[in-house]
Amino acid sequence: MMTRTILITGASRGIGRAVAIQCGKRGWSVGVNYAGNAAAAAETVKAVEAAGGKAVAIQGDVAHERDVIAMFDATTKAFGAITGVVNNAGIVAPASKVADMSVERLTRMFAVNVTGAYLVAREAARRMGTDRGGTGGALVNLSSAAARLGSPNEYVDYAGSKGAIDTMTIGLSKELAPVGIRVNAIRPGLIDTEIHASGGEPDRAFRLAVNVPLARPGTADEVANAVLWLLSGESSYVTGALLDVSGGR
Known part of the structure; x- marks a missing residue:
């Protein structure tokens, strides 16, 4: 099996961590980017190595250009040329109506989820x-089912940031196809990860699962399986796709 070098942003927990471990199972080398939780990143590195791959933890905030450039440099220095990027880092804020959102919240949301994602895609x-x-x-971008659902009364700002990811994916797939880069996005639905707790409602995925045709939240591994397919040669004729992993919601 071909050895690959993959950089994953936001890889210390949730979907990013699950993708990193799946890469390890394939014997791939992984740059494990994290924003602040060094202990969690170290655990991800250990898990990737235990699965059969190689990994290095790289601290950096995707909203800062210098950090994005440094994480690419560090991954290349450790493992050689990068052959895949998972544009996963993102944030959510506590549920709120737009009328009550501060400019500070909006600025940070778009700095990480939009500008940060574009900087990673650029590199x-x-x-x-x-x-x-x-x-x-x-290049696999992590969007969200929120991009088409809108997340009214909760996260319209987050949903809008993911709408930008969908548009970037479509445009960039056409721009980069001639230079050998496939660009796709995964749109997870209700997934049982820590992101709901960071939004102030740890049980949100289970509360809303009644609206999911498959009648349950998804798991980070189920999303990771789709990401790995898009990273691999098995999806060699797929670019510009927005793949819903949402249980039918």
Whole structure:
């Protein structure tokens, strides 16, 4: 099996961690980016290595250009040229109506979820594009079912940030296809991860599962399986896709 080098942003927990471990099971090398929880990132590194891969933890905030460039540099220094990027880092804030949102909340939301995602995508294009000395690769963006549902009365700001990811995915897939980079997005639905607790409602995924045709929340591993498919050669004719992993919701 071909060895790959994958950079995953926001890989210390949740979906990012699950993707990292799945990469490890394939024997791949992983740059494990994290924002602040060094202990969680170290645990992810251990889990990737236990699964059969290699990993290095890299601290950085995707909202800061210098941090994004540094995480790409660190991954390349550790394992060689990057062949896949998972654009996963993102935040959510406590449930609120837009009328009650502060400008500070909105600024931070879009700095991480939109500007940060674009910076990561930009670096992926610079590092992997065959027009710039790269060998091609795959970029997988993490969007959300919220992009098409809107998340009224809870997270319209978060939903809007993920709508931007959908649009970026479509445009960038056409822009980067000629230089050997496939660009796709996963839109998870209600997934049982820590992100709900960071939004102030740990049980949200289970409370809303009544609205899911499959009648349950999804797991981080179920999303990771879809991400790994898009990273792998098994999806070699797939680009510009927005893949819902949402239990039918």
